[in-house]
Amino acid sequence: MSRTLHADSGAVLQQNRAGAGERFRRTLLTPGGAVFILLVVLLAAIIAVNPSFGEPESFIRFIGRTAPIAIAAIGQYFVIVAGEFDLSMGSVVTMQVIVAGNLIGDDDAKVIPVLLLMIALGALIGLVNGLATTLLKVPSFIVTLGMMLALFGLVMYWTGGAAQGNPADSFRQIGRGGIQDVPVLGIIPYPVIILAAAAALGFWLMRRPYGRTLIAVGDNATAAALTGTRVWWVRTRAFMLSSLAATVSGILLVGYAGVHPSVGRGYEFTAITAVVLGGVVLGGGRGWLLSAAAGAFALESLFTLLNFLGVQSTWRDTVQGVIIIVAVAAAARSWQRRRRGSTAPARAEQHRITATSAKPAEGTEQGGNGY
């Protein structure tokens, strides 16, 4: 479909007919592109404060440390771009950590079955969230809030609120270990590989018909439904992807943080912050998946920077709060301008195109309704 649009160059706005360099520059100026600039600036600042951070080995470890939250952000992206929220993410992470801790125990043979069980549980929670949102028409904010309370209550009931269980070392290696003796980097942590795979998979998915439909549903669900999209199923799958991402984060966090009911607390808001920082618009239909992951990295490098600067860790929240308000205010302005068509030539071009396409095309009876 996109090919036919491009072949008919009259349908491409003048503002979009530019060289690769110009298009790249424009992309960087959108909120989804600006987060990469922010990320580079933050990383440069960290390296300026603490040069050893720039060494390949510690840098790759930083990526590994950020992987769980970046994967959660990727999952949350699917839900937010479809115009919904997933507040149950943190509780899903907690639940998966506890499940792993209690069911695997010291038995290496149980690793694979429990892993499969966790993935099935994740998919099931997403399915329930999605069906309650789409078929029962309960706002996703309420559905996932209810799921968050219910899951957290179950986990606390099960554990009594104390740290409990210790999964086999082979399981913890997923979050903790890596491929040893790599030239230059020294070690490639498994979380980095898993993050790269998740990002690549997500990127590919957003280019598939499913991803295109998901964005269309988030932008205008009525229009998407009228063009024949099964909106409920598209949204439900987004919730399943989100819960599955939370599951993967949980698996990684077992290796990092160990088994405790406080692991994953507040993850939903951190993930939403990261997604929003990546320029994805709450309410859906706008934003890029990789920007959401970059948002997670920007957030984490901000915390690292504050850490190196000797700022008390209790101020983290405040900085995070200021950052998201500023980022979203800037993004709101920028997306608005882009949507309206920022320059006079762009507007003239739009007028030219709408004027021509309003005439009946050859071989059809009426413009606009010619099928």
Next chain:
Amino acid sequence: MSSTWKAGNSFGRLPSTHIVYLVALLTLVVGAVLVATTGRNFFSPGNISSILTGTSVLGFIAIGQTLVILVGSLDLSVPYVTSLASLIAAGVMANSSSNILPGVLLALGVSAVIGLANGLIVAGLKVHGFIATLGMGLIISGYLATNFKGSFGQTPFAFRLVGATGLGPVPVSTLIMLACAVLAMVLLHRTRVGHHIYAVGGDLNVARMSGIRVQTPIITAHIICSVLAGMAGLLLASRLGVGSPTVGSQGGYDLLSIAAVVLGGTLLAGGKGSITGTLGGVLIFAMLDNIMSVMQLNPFVKDVVRGIVIVVAVAVYARRTILKRPPRFGHGQPEEPATKQEVAA
């Protein structure tokens, strides 16, 4: 499908407030039966008083949250405002009765300033209410975590009486909460800004094109919400006798108040709902809590029950609202001039 609902089922025609109170009545009956099985009386003055006490703190916050949700925004900063107000009040009072008034005024004043900031960010900078107030909440939470390590200040005895006394089985705090609810109802139904709150929440663009200054109702709603959260903080300070930096976030008042509002039949998207419904929602929560405490349920199972009740109750209303009111004008997006031209041609 909608016609069968309208014709065959009188349930479909009930206003959502009535359904809220039907659910509350159902909770009451089930609660009374369950409590009776343990050999205790659900309607004893002591139990009624404890239920009503349970409504007061959440009630204050939920009334404010109703205004903010009606105008189409959200307020996630309320628990931190509540904690901050309790700290300011207890800190200023410092166990001296002469400082009660300054303490109350300063706590409410700071809350109002936070609400003003929220309103300006939402209305002026066009930041989604979810993000604006989440950010504001984080900002306050960082301040609280840095400057207060534990409880702080002390409230004088005279102030502590507010949280402890009652007229018969009705606590004074609940009466104050109900007075605030009445004021909020008057605001919503008898004043210009109240009508504008509904209009802006229903459709911001339509309201703007009808000549409403959309900033005013949004900012007003946010200020009132924060002030009421501050009132909740004062009440908690009076009950605990000290200010605490975690009293709000431990209560989870942000999400619970939103749940109570939605449980009360208010649309999360804004523009439709009532304070009466919200009070019903708060009452349902208070009764649930009370029943589960009397039944000596594991406290963690309470969360599970709460979560399920929220989703199921809202599913019941949502079904009704959707079937009864199909969207008449599409999705509220103004039509682009370009499509109009095409249709005309």
